[in-house]
Amino acid sequence: MPIHNADIAAIFEEIADLLEIQDANPFRVRAYRNAARAMGELGRDVKSLLEHDGKLPKLPGIGTDLDAKIHEIVETGKCALLERLHKELPPAITELLKIPGLGPKRVKALYHDLDVQTLEQLLRAARDGRIRALHGFGEKTERNILDAIESHINQARRFKLVVAAQYADTLITYLGKASGVKRVVVAGSFRRMRETVGDLDILVTADADSKVMDHFTAYDEIAEILSHGPTRSSVVLKSGLQVDVRVVNEESYGSALHYFTGSKSHNIAVRKLALARGLKINEYGVFKGQTRIAGETEESVYHTVGLPYIPPELREDRGELEIARAGHLPHLIELADLKGDLHAHTKATDGRNTLKEMALAAKAMGFEYLAITEHSRHLTVAHGLDPQRLVKQIDEIDRLNEELQGVTLLKGIEVDILEDGSLDLPDSVLARLDLVVGAVHSQFALSRTKQTERILRAMAHPYFTILAHPTGRLIDQREPYDVDMLRIIREAKKRGCYLELNAHPERLDLLDTQCQMAKEEGVLVSINSDAHNTLDFSNLRFGIGQARRGWLEKQDVLNTRTLKALLPLLKATM
């Protein structure tokens, strides 16, 4: 069985769960969770790294023991510690931890006292009223467990950023209407621009006598109130989205925003820095003994631990603290840096608007240029262009450009990369274009080797300019196809072509860690809307968020270039 990073991460997570149920040292448990996270986020494939170099680079949180376990898993596909734990505890028991309200202590009690090992057994025990009899459990806990199991089955897991944004906008307006409310801001993974969010974390500053929590829990989209306190409340909306609201007074705004934005591991790292300086950080401020020394702004919090302000998108404990301390934080790209968009469709294929309407919408975005890149004939469902229709569009664009003021349409194509790596249109017509965007739209299940070779062969084509949505994943719908992204990026560097970060909210493809990889290898990324109508340009903000999570700066992005600077870059091949 091929071992991927995610497999190693899953093994470490399971070990952490089982150790926790065994009441092991919580810091040992954390070490395994950190290692799982490190594996999940690593931009390089561990197996191929080991095959190539024979050892792993030094990774934070991976010491001698975990390093040996990674070797063991890669070489044998198994981990002796996990096998031992499986003998000591029933394997399915980690499923029980997924039930909200059940942590390791309660799972352990349920197993020892009631021999509950599976969700089915848990359900039966709750229905029979056996749980309430356990020490530390009661009638209400039993009821909650029962409810949680039932909703666990058809529970919505994570929400795409674009969907969460819609709920956030209306809720912010609603909360702002409560008396005494000063500021309402969404923190959490939403503010860090993660591609999906599990819940909305909203921070409110308000006068001490504000009734904002009562106002919040009276919101008419609420399906269930999970908790309701004076400073913190949690609810589930009818949509299934959980919302947590936290209220602090105005002087704690910065420290509370920092705390509530996370990520959890970033916060832990910052608080450790504070400890080393004899300081304590909590959501109310930074304290030296009993004295509060900072907290009005996030800048003030970072300042107390000797750091500059770190943008939310970087707060993932992926080395940002060290880089910040050294004064080398990137100046992250912003939406206003984009000078154009290099991937868009019109009515000629599966888009909704005309060439002119798209051009004017791009101009309204402040863009100098917009590339029209229709699908090619192989993608019949999208009414892809054959050579004749593409030539016709080329002529139309030439005519329209003479008429347009302040914006230029570029002639392109989103050409299908066929299974053998050839392109879906002949050279004779591709030669007439300003750029060729290549895309995989079929045969997603090829082996890693074949899929990689297919894409490399397409990129070797002299007219190839940009690889569209390089992993092919659709968030929550379709897994990425299996490719060696590092090889693709290195080949792009050699060939002088580029990778797309597709900003469509269902794609957000390249992934953030792959953006970092492209940057390290010196390959420019093109942040494109893949617009199918004039409104889709607004999705670029999600692409910008993803790019910022990938540490990209203005100079790392192809379409921050002016038209004049861009054109030679599009022509640079081989």
Place this chain on the structure above:
DNA sequence: GCCGTTTTCGGCCCGACTGTTTTCAGTCG
């Protein structure tokens, strides 16, 4: 299990809310 501008041993972020308890453990973020 990891790690070191006090350290190779002894620490490891910090607080709110719930439910069960009668002063606090467990869970969560």
